[in-house]
Amino acid sequence: MQDFSFYNPTRIEFGAGKIASLDQLVPANAHVLVLFGGESARRTGTLDEVTAALGEREVQLFGGIEPNPSFETLMEAVALVRRHNIDFLLAVGGGSVIDGTKFVAAAALFEGDAWEVLTSMGQNIEKALPFGTVLTLPATGSEMNQGSVITLKSLQAKLPFKSELVYPQFSVLDPVKTYTLPTRQVANGVVDAFVHVMEQYLTYPTQAPVQDRFAEGLLQTLIELGPNALTEPQDYSTRASLMWTATLALNGLIGAGVPQDWATHMLGHELTALHNLDHAQTLAVVLPEMLRQRKAAKIGKLVQYAERVWNIHQGSDDDKAEAAIKHTRDFFEAMGVKTRLGDYGLGAEHIDGIINSLEQHGMVALGEHGDVTPAHCRQILLASL
Template sequence: MQNFEFHNPTRVIFGTGQIAALAKYIPANARVLMLYGGGSIKTNGTYDEVRAALAGHTVLEFSGIEPNPRYETLMQAVELVQGEKIDFLLAVGGGSVVDGTKFIAAAALYDGDAWDILKIGGKVVKAALPFGAVLTLPATGSEMNSASVVSRAATQEKRAFMSPHVYPRFSVLDPAKTLTLPLRQVGNGVVDAFVHTTEQYLTYPANAPVQDRFAEGLLQTLLELGPQVLARPDDVEVRANIMWTATMALNGLIGVGVPQDWATHGVGHELTALFGLDHAQTLAIVLPGILQVRREAKRGKLLQYAERVWGLDASQGSEEERIDAAIGNTRAFFEQMGVPTRLSGYGLGAPAIDATVAALEAAGMTGLGERRDITPADVRRALQLSL
């Protein structure tokens, strides 16, 4: 296990009906800006519940934060925050709204060109407005971490930043608020949480048994609950457990002291930036190919994954057979969740691979993965396996 520092100060308020308690976590005299997306929170009741809970607060609103939130949109919110002397932000929505709010929180107090935060990175962030979140879509883990991903429409760039200043002060996780999600988003969420876990687990053995067991537990839970949520979309207990799994998959805990990969995310971000695919769709395309291309570097963990997550021990085939089966099962699970794992499933072909590889090269992302040695040629081979 490598040395590490772990500090996650986000307060999680979990369970059906918890939005009603919101007011006590926001200073009474705060000028609050409530941020949300396209309006689904108005049809599923979340909007009314939040407004009712904050009846005693001064609340302004900013809506229209897109999936893969855009820098251009977020900068309009920054202007509103500064003009209206807002001092507390409340994100109400999924990972995109929370990610966008993190950027706004940092940009509002940043002295300089706010694009620096995404261009140079979170180290330029010295302060951020306090904010909380009401989560409506379990997937990204943004509700309990310090990371944010923002896209710039003008340049087709998708960039991330991390800063300890942008942990949410609190996040309310009410699983009942996820019952009205379209199944496409439900499937996407399960795939997203699954790949967040593999990015921190399918690397090389680092003698970190707790982190391994926790990661395996999250993967096993997603394999159990994924089919259940599709079969019984009204089961709030299943929703609750998926929600908690997605939070735990990317709150830093399973990643302490171990190598991390993130090549699948790096490539996936380019696919979203270029072709507008959902984030999880890109992960479902990229991961199986990356695992195949990296099977030697990841051999030890792939065999452990095959055995502990898929029940494939030495009695069930050669090493090569077990690795192939584990990767094949992973692809089949994503498909089962309604997320196609091949470029052709989205009407894309070989030219998309050329464009993605070119974009990676243009961005200088030429050494990806836990050993920083995944080349654009490797990425090309990985994507060709998912044509």
């Protein structure tokens, strides 16, 4: 196991009816901006429940945060924060709304060009507004981590940033709020959480049995519960377990003391920015071939993954690795998330643009060893057609 520093200050309030706890969680004298996405927050009654829980506090609303939150939209929220002297933010939604709220929290107090929050990957953030979240879509783990990904539409750029200053103070997780989610969003959430675990787990052995077993348990849980989440949308036990698994997949715990990859995510971000694919769709396309093209470097963990997660014990190490990769692709397909570029209308003619964008954003040395080059990414995309 590698040395590490682990820090996570986010309070979790988990369970049905927990939105009522906002009255105790948000300072009584706060001037609150509630940020949300589309109209589903209003339609399902969640927004009314939130505002009721906030009671007599001064509350402003900001809706319209996109599935891939844009810098342009979020800067409108920043202007609103400054205009109304907002001192507390509350995200109501999934990972995109929470990611966007993290950016607003940092940008509202940033001196200078707020785009530098992203180009510095968060390294120049000195202060941020406090905020909490009400999670309605389990997927990204943003409700309990310090990371965010924001898109600048004018440049077709999707960039990540992180800072300990943008951990949520608290997150409310009510599984009942997931009952009305569209099937596509639930499936995407399962795939997203699965790949988050894989990016931290499937690298190379480092004698970290605690992290490995924890990661393997999360993967097995997603494999077991994923199909049930689609067919039994109001099964509280399934939705509760899925919600907590997605949070644990990226709250820093399983990644402490182990190498991490993230090449699949970086390449996937370019697909989203250029071609507007759902984040999980890009991960489902990239991950299987990312594993296959890097099989030699990952063989130790691929065999472990095959044996422990998929119960594959027959054949050579190469046979096991190939079978595990196939099982992974089949799982994504079974969740209804397609795994080929062609499934989304993309062909070989689109690859040059993706690679050029990757290079322009400085993503030229990816992976746990920093040896995944744009040339490797080109081969991965060609194999993903």
